Amino acid sequence: MGFAGAALRPVVAARPLRFTPHDFRRIFATDALRAGIPPHIAAKILGHADLNTTMGYAAVYPEDTVSAHRAAIARRRQLRPGEAYRELSPEEWEEFLGHFELRKVALGVCTRDFGAPCVHEHACVRCPALRPDPAQHGRLTEILANLRDRLAEAEQQGWHGEITGLEVSIAGAERKLHTMSEMTARHGPVHLGMPDFHGVVGRLKTDKEETACS
Known part of the structure; x- marks a missing residue:
């Protein structure tokens, strides 16, 4: 065997x-x-x-790829001060998690880095760090209409300081609407249409054809 x-x-x-x-x-x-x-x-x-x-x-x-990556990480850790690797306190951890909660805004998601200040004072319509949500297109359209009404009032009343700020906000809102439209077109559903079977399905014979065949 x-x-x-x-x-x-x-x-x-x-x-x-x-x-x-x-x-x-x-x-x-x-x-x-x-x-x-x-x-x-x-x-x-x-x-x-x-x-x-x-x-x-x-x-x-x-x-070789793994070894080079590990060596690069080891070099970076040697250059970074040792206190950067200490254990976080509960307060620091809560602050870190709270940052991501504050990134959720009405018009989308704020992509601001942790620890970075909000330079636009939470005027998200103006901020380039806002990643708009296409589902909020209607909300932003209402905000844009309101801004234009306020601009017309400011021009009528001669509030020149308000005019400048409103023009910046309107330009920012228009850019966000354009971005929403691009995202919707890029990720929207693809309509394939209804299939047509007329070319492959046999048609019914008429009475004259039936008589001729018989």
């Missing part, structure tokens, strides 16, 4: 590897760069005028 089982297993013929002189240049480039030789030095050794040619010779293995 043992010999029979062994006979049923396929035998894969060993094929020798074939190398060309150019393959050894690529192997040298890969080993040299992995050993830490600067790329421009390896390029001089290989006689390359362009550094990109040398980098194209080197093979990048998955373990």
Whole structure:
């Protein structure tokens, strides 16, 4: 049984590897760069005028990618002060979570970074950090109409200080409406239409055709 089982297993013929002189240049480039030789030095050794040619010779293995990423993180941690890695207090953690709660606004989501002040004093219509929600298109349309009414009143009353601020808000609201329309067009439903089967479905025979066939 043992010999029979062994006979049923396929035998894969060993094929020798074939190398060309150019393959050894690529192997040298890969080993040299992995050993830490600067790329421009390896390029001089290989006689390359362009550094990109040398980098194209080197093979990048998955373990090289992981090792380089870990080394980069280790270097950044050495440069960062040690107190940056201390445990957060409950108050600091609550402040961090509260920042994301404050990013939810009526017209969309505020993309302001944690710890950054609101430079527009929560006038989200003007702020470029607001990512508008297309579902709030109607709300923003009402806000824009109200701003235009206020601008007309300010011009009638001669409130020049109000006019400047309202014009900035109106321009910001118009940009947000344009962004909402673009997002709706980009992510909206695709209407494929109704399929037409007239070309493949057999039509009913008329009475004259039935008589002719019989």
